[in-house]
Amino acid sequence: xxxxxxxxxxxxxxxxxxxxxxxxxxxxxxxxxxxxxxxxxxxxxxxxxxxxxxxxxxxxxxxxxxxxxxxxxxxxxxxxxxxxxxxxxxxxxxxxxxxxxxxxxxxxxxxxxxxxxxxxxxxxxxxxxxxxxxxxxxxxxxxxxxxxxxxxxxxxxxxxxxxxxxxxxxxxxxxxxxxxxxxxxxxxxxxxxxxxxxxxxxxxxxxxxxxxxxxxxxxxxxxxxxxxxxxxxxxxx
Numbered sequence: 207x208x209x210x211x212x213x214x215x216x217x218x219x220x221x222x223x224x225x226x227x228x229x230x231x232x233x234x235x236x237x238x239x240x241x242x243x244x245x246x247x248x249x250x251x252x253x254x255x256x257x258x259x260x261x262x263x264x265x266x267x268x269x270x271x272x273x274x275x276x277x278x279x280x281x282x283x284x285x286x287x288x289x290x291x292x293x294x295x296x297x298x299x300x301x302x303x304x305x306x307x308x309x310x311x312x313x314x315x316x317x318x319x320x321x322x323x324x325x326x327x328x329x330x331x332x333x334x335x336x337x338x339x340x341x342x343x344x345x346x347x348x349x350x351x352x353x354x355x356x357x358x359x360x361x362x363x364x365x366x367x368x369x370x371x372x373x374x375x376x377x378x379x380x381x382x383x384x385x386x387x388x389x390x391x392x393x394x395x396x397x398x399x400x401x402x403x404x405x406x407x408x409x410x411x412x413x414x415x416x417x418x419x420x421x422x423x424x425x426x427x428x429x430x431x432x433x434x435x436x437x438x439x440x441x442x443x
Contacts, residue, residue, distance in 0.1 A: 211232050284425055288432070291312070295436035301437065304436055305334050306344075312425075316418075319413050321336070322335065322336040322411075323409075329350070332347070333345070339383040343382045347380040347383055355378070355393055356397075364397070367393070368393045371393050392416050394409070395409050398430040
């Protein structure tokens with residue numbers, strides 16, 4: 207399958223040219239130029255290897271094959287993780303055990319230090335599962351609507367990303383979580399709903415400042431929807 211890059215300026219087909227071992231130049235006849243890291247985009251490989259060893263491949267316009275190892279491996283691992291979470295969500299396991307496992311798998315896949323799941327009980331957001339924080343906080347750490355970053359995300363019906371929580375007055379510290387040992391830096395809180403009805407929020411936190419890619423944010427939203435399904439399924443029983 208041929209991989210084609212279109213110019214952001216005129217829409218024409220662009221030409222790939224390797225600059226060195228780490229960078230690829232992509233240029234258009236209109237004069238527009240952009241660069242991509244070779245490690246993230248592709249690595250040149252021997253086109254004479256067997257077909258089995260070359261999967262998955264893309265071919266550029268010069269007929270040379272490129273192996274998109276890093277992208278493919280990441281996507282495959284995300285799919286596997288989502289399949290595991292989906293099976294947990296639809297299992298007969300106790301909800302809190304499911305949420306604990308989901309928090310763990312989500313944290314490991316995102317590469318974050320802490321992942322916590324809060325559920326709305328009608329008056330409060332209650333921590334029902336966590337990876338990274340003390341398990342003693344499960345069931346006891348609670349937030350009102352609009353309280354803290356998580357409560358604010360639920361009230362505003364939108365995710366909240368904070369690069370440095372020390373600069374955000376909304377952040378609420380729970381002694382029972384024993385999070386002081388982490389010195390949390392970055393936080394992403396994703397609220398989830400059924401229609402307009404609030405159901406909870408999924409939090410991802412790190413001890414170093416970091417950004418989240420669009421793929422990672424998409425991954426969080428899918429996990430949140432699986433959690434929503436797990437909660438609704440158990441309420442119907």
